[in-house]
Amino acid sequence: MTHDFFLIGVDGGGTGTRVVLGDAQGRELVQAASGPSGLGLGVARAWQSIQAACGEAFERVGVTLDWSRCVLGCGLAGVNNRDWLAEFYALAPKLAGLAVETDAYTTLLGAHGGAPGVVVALGTGSVAASLASDGGFRMASGYGFPSGDEASGAWLGLRLIVHAQQALDGRVPHDDLVEALLAHTGAQDRDSLVVWLCAADQTAYARLAPIALEHRAHPFAARLLGVAGVEVGKMIAALDDTGTLPVALCGGLGAPLREYVPQIYQARLREPLADSARGGLQLARREAERLAGR
Structure with missing residues (x-):
């Protein structure tokens, strides 16, 4: 991964979506929010909400959103449904990297900093x-x-x-x-x-x-x-x-x-030490490190 990439933590639930945009080292740059992205409300709708929040975040830092430069770590409601999860991956834009876990996992990462x-x-x-x-x-x-x-x-x-x-x-x-x-x-x-x-x-x-x-x-x-x-x-x-x-x-x-x-x-x-969106940012950083080590 190079300094040209961005890490994005996504917290997607049934009421709204929150994203944290970070640089390639995971340093937080800005936050943004949009509508629901829990998969139970529709996978296409989830991606619309995620794109809206990410677009707002990039706009705030004055950079054009380019999915090919983004590694996303998503904590989403509904990923335990394998069909919904498969559709979520299938509808994903052409990203540099994508890691998806249940929002419970990213909430846990954020709340205790990865500790028990x-x-x-x-x-x-x-x-x-x-x-x-x-x-x-x-x-x-x-x-x-x-x-x-x-x-x-x-x-x-x-x-x-x-x-x-x-x-x-x-x-x-x-x-x-x-x-x-x-x-x-x-x-x-x-x-x-x-x-x-x-x-x-x-x-x-x-x-x-x-x-x-x-x-x-x-x-x-x-x-x-x-x-x-x-x-x-x-x-x-x-x-x-x-x-x-x-x-x-x-x-x-x-x-x-x-x-x-x-x-x-x-x-x-x-x-909690941090929220689920920041737990998602940790997840994105892990995914970026995994891709760099391949």
Whole structure:
């Protein structure tokens, strides 16, 4: 690899894409963001979002984007689906290099700097991962919306909207929490909510999650957030038999949900050293070194 190449770390989820542009040595130059690039929302859409974010990053440093000079390290939601992953590689532009891992792995790289530890990434979806002292990598959760991704934004949003449905029917009280949920969806009644539901995807549900935090004193929201914390604790326990590894809560919901994690884990919680996009930059650097050694 020469000084003419650029390393790019990509963090792609169901809500948005963040990239970190670095030079050939991995020194960070600039950051940029764009729309979702989780593979479950469509592989072509993922590449559109990645290209938009990369284009913005290059524009900020005053350089024309040339894929042939770029090595990408991508941490993406949905790469466990082999068909989606194969399509992602097939649709890739002509890059100097491309390394793709689950966003859980790049989150782990960023959070603990490659050292042993546990991460619980809480965003649109959720996934937990651990790196043991022997280098072993394990994952928990992250099975995808709607059946998994406990404690994620989409998981919270789905339960919130069920509560709003019950309120419209008179099964639970119609109060300020319900009004906030309906206002977000633009629904006034049963039929208009059904219209919203028919178009809603995981991103739409995840955008409801902040309403639970804004109404955290509401009995339903308080219970829901408490359950989310318990689910985070179950992920940590599943990934660390020793009960000793440091734990970083990452993603947009990591900090807001910290207080709901059971007390037994609180002393092990650490602030992440860096984010998944910077973990992707580490991945890109490894790929560049691998290519240089061939």
